[in-house]
Amino acid sequence: MYQRSITCRWAAFPSWVTSAAVLFSVAALCAQENSSPESLIHWQHVVAIEHPDDNTAPQVDAIVGPEIFDGARYDLSDLRVYTRAGEEVPYALRVRSSRSERQPLDARKFNDTKGPDETSEVTLDLGEGKPEHNALEVDLLGHNYRRRIELEGSDDGDEWRPLHDVLLVDFRRGGKVVHDDTIEYPLSRFRYLRIRLHRDLIVDNEAVAIGDVKILRTVEIPGEKLTLDAAVGKREAVRADAGPGSRWDLELGGDQTPVSSIDVQIADAAFVRNFNLEAGGPPNSGSPFTSVARGVLRRRAGEPLGPMRVEFSETRAARLRLIVTDNRNPPLQVERVQFAADARQIVFTIPQGTDSCKLYFGNPEAEDPGYDFARNLPKKLEPESDRATLGGRVANPIYEPEPLPFTERWPWMVYLVLGLACLVLAAIATSLSRTAIAVHDSVTEAAA
Numbered sequence: 001m002y003q004r005s006i007t008c009r010w011a012a013f014p015s016w017v018t019s020a021a022v023l024f025s026v027a028a029l030c031a032q033e034n035s036s037p038e039s040l041i042h043w044q045h046v047v048a049i050e051h052p053d054d055n056t057a058p059q060v061d062a063i064v065g066p067e068i069f070d071g072a073r074y075d076l077s078d079l080r081v082y083t084r085a086g087e088e089v090p091y092a093l094r095v096r097s098s099r100s101e102r103q104p105l106d107a108r109k110f111n112d113t114k115g116p117d118e119t120s121e122v123t124l125d126l127g128e129g130k131p132e133h134n135a136l137e138v139d140l141l142g143h144n145y146r147r148r149i150e151l152e153g154s155d156d157g158d159e160w161r162p163l164h165d166v167l168l169v170d171f172r173r174g175g176k177v178v179h180d181d182t183i184e185y186p187l188s189r190f191r192y193l194r195i196r197l198h199r200d201l202i203v204d205n206e207a208v209a210i211g212d213v214k215i216l217r218t219v220e221i222p223g224e225k226l227t228l229d230a231a232v233g234k235r236e237a238v239r240a241d242a243g244p245g246s247r248w249d250l251e252l253g254g255d256q257t258p259v260s261s262i263d264v265q266i267a268d269a270a271f272v273r274n275f276n277l278e279a280g281g282p283p284n285s286g287s288p289f290t291s292v293a294r295g296v297l298r299r300r301a302g303e304p305l306g307p308m309r310v311e312f313s314e315t316r317a318a319r320l321r322l323i324v325t326d327n328r329n330p331p332l333q334v335e336r337v338q339f340a341a342d343a344r345q346i347v348f349t350i351p352q353g354t355d356s357c358k359l360y361f362g363n364p365e366a367e368d369p370g371y372d373f374a375r376n377l378p379k380k381l382e383p384e385s386d387r388a389t390l391g392g393r394v395a396n397p398i399y400e401p402e403p404l405p406f407t408e409r410w411p412w413m414v415y416l417v418l419g420l421a422c423l424v425l426a427a428i429a430t431s432l433s434r435t436a437i438a439v440h441d442s443v444t445e446a447a448a
Contacts, residue, residue, distance in 0.1 A: 038088070041400040043080065044362030045071045048391035051356060059377075059385035062359070063226055064344040066254030067393040071362040074256060074316070078366035079346065083354045091348035092374035096224035102216040105131055107193075114207045120197040122210045123157075130191055132217050136183040138195065139211030143170050147208065148198040151183055153190030160194060221380075227340040228253065230262070230320065235334070240325040242274060250320040250337050255282050258341035260314035263307035264322070267333040270301040274325040277310055279317035289321055297324065297332075307338070314341055347377060347385055359390065365402065 049062055064076065072078055081089040111123040126133070140147065146169050152160040164185040171178040193215065199208050231251035238247040252259060262277070276294050281287025293312040299305075320339070324332055350357070 038080065040080070040082070040360055040396065041398050042363045042365065042402060043078070043360040043396050044399050045360070045393050046396045047359050047361075047393050049081070049357040049359055050389045050391060051350060052386045052388060055350070055386045057381075057383050057386045059347050059349055059381060060388050061345050061347045061385040062388045062390050063224075064346065065226070065390065066228070066252060066257040068359075068361055068390070069256045069258065069316070070254035071393060073361075073364060073366065075368075076344065076361075077368040078361050078363040080360040080366075080369070081346070081348055081357050082360065083351060083357050085354070087351060087354075089348050089351065089357055090369075090371035090373035091346045092371070092377045094345045094347060096343040096345055098223035099221050101219050101221050102135060103219050105133055105215045105217060107213075107215050109213065112210065115196075118199050118204075118207045120199075120207045120210050122195050122213065124193045124195070124213060124215060126191050126193070126215065128191070130189045132187055132189055133215050134185060134187045134218055135216040136185075136193070136195070137214040137216065138168065138181050138183065138197075139213070140168065140170075140181065140197075140208060141211065142203065142208065143172055145170050145200040145203050147200050147204075149183060150196040150198075151185060152194045152196075153188055154192040154194070155190060157192050161190075163188065163190075163193075224343040224345070225340040226258075226343040227338055230337045230339050232334060232337050235331060237331075238323065240274070240323055241276065242325045243327045245323055245325040246331045247324075248322045248334055248337075250322060250339070252318060252320065252339060255285075255318045256316045257318065257339075258314055258316055258344075259320065259339045260341045261309060261311040261339070262320065262322075263309050263338045263340075264297070264334060265307045265336040266297070266299070267305070267335050268299070269305070270299055270303075271329070271332060272296060272298045273329070273332065275310075276323045277312070278321040278323070279315050280319050280321065282318040285318075287318075289319075307336075347381070348373070360396065362396075 047067070049060075051060055064079075068076070068079075076093055079091070079093065081091050083089060105126060107124040107126045109122060109124055111121065113121050115121055136151065138149065146167050148165070148167055150162070151164040151166075153163045154160045164183055166183055168183070169178060169180050195210060195213065197208060197210050199206065231253070233249035233251070236247045236249075238245055240246075250262070259279070273296065274294075275297050277292055278289035279292045280289035292315055293310050295310065297308050299308070322334075322337070326332075346359070348357075
């Protein structure tokens with residue numbers, strides 16, 4: 001028995017060794033996959049990045065156009081930048097939307113005192129420039145309070161005008177935190193600001209000191225729009241929502257082109273027409289058109305013949321369809337249509353000794369690269385990056401499609417396996433039936 005036990009343990013030992021070897025092999029393969037460079041054989045398309053000749057900025061950027069959207073993943077996570085020598089170049093993908101940003105202003109703090117009614121007071125001087133401001137951030141000590149703050153403004157420090165009267169709160173319970181330390185008020189140019197802080201009668205036994213104060217102004221940071229010409233099709237007479245009308249199909253140049261506004265150039269001097277703007281997929285794709293904007297196109301006599309803008313929530317489309325209700329009026333003369341959306345920008349640093357790079361895209365299985373460069377890149381680049389241009393899209397010469405699944409490469413194999421399985425099941429059923437009959441017959445003979 002003892003010898004048999006030893007034999008069994010020694011027989012099991014190789015299986016543990018084999019399992020450990022397999023685990024180490026898998027870990028080594030994963031580490032090698034993460035550390036080895038990506039193979040470009042599964043990227044379908046490539047474009048050349050033409051750098052500016054007088055490049056002096058630390059970074060270079062390029063704007064992604066419809067050709068890229070047409071061949072890349074929907075989220076553009078399969079974009080890859082490489083040098084001609086095959087070196088991978090980290091990049092940041094940014095959507096150039098307009099945004100609001102609060103910027104701090106310099107101010108001198110003085111008259112930090114405590115009043116007889118257990119209030120705290122401080123005055124701030126923004127200087128002679130009279131910059132615009134519309135918010136404060138106040139640092140207060142303590143937790144779980146409701147403290148009233150009065151804010152006043154003055155041009156000379158003698159005559160004060162109220163700006164705001166608000167409660168600042170801090171509430172913490174059960175892991176939930178509600179903290180408000182910002183005071184917003186109408187846009188102001190007062191040189192002096194005076195803050196009066198009242199204590200919370202429940203939690204504060206004396207006046208509370210006013211900590212650091214930041215004076216802020218809200219600045220609108222303009223974005224960047226990619227504006228392109230749409231291919232305007234011929235006018236078609238259609239039945240609109242409220243009567244006879246006209247329809248124009250607008251080609252955007254790609255299957256998944258972002259668009260959030262159009263500018264329609266109309267030659268007519270005066271008109272008032274209801275319109276419906278629809279977005280759809282490529283021809284023969286079966287993708288239905290859906291309405292993205294409705295409204296009225298209006299121009300009064302004597303107004304300038306500028307383009308008529310229609311704005312809407314950004315969508316991805318291959319075509320737009322402009323439908324105008326004419327009723328008994330003559331059709332409008334549409335001369336030109338431009339479409340626009342927030343620009344998608346790739347920003348990268350050109351490696352030393354490199355004169356040009358390439359942009360690869362078109363791999364549905366690619367993952368977001370998650371470059372450290374992108375996460376460390378500031379929102380505002382100083383100095384601004386130099387603008388590069390993208391060449392025409394061409395097929396990747398080393399592209400190899402992903403192998404088809406087993407069931408698609410040999411579809412007949414599925415039917416063969418199913419047929420064999422049916423035969424095996426039939427044989428098993430026949431054998432069980434014969435065994436059951438034999439048992440029944442033997443039982444019957446024994447009983448007789």
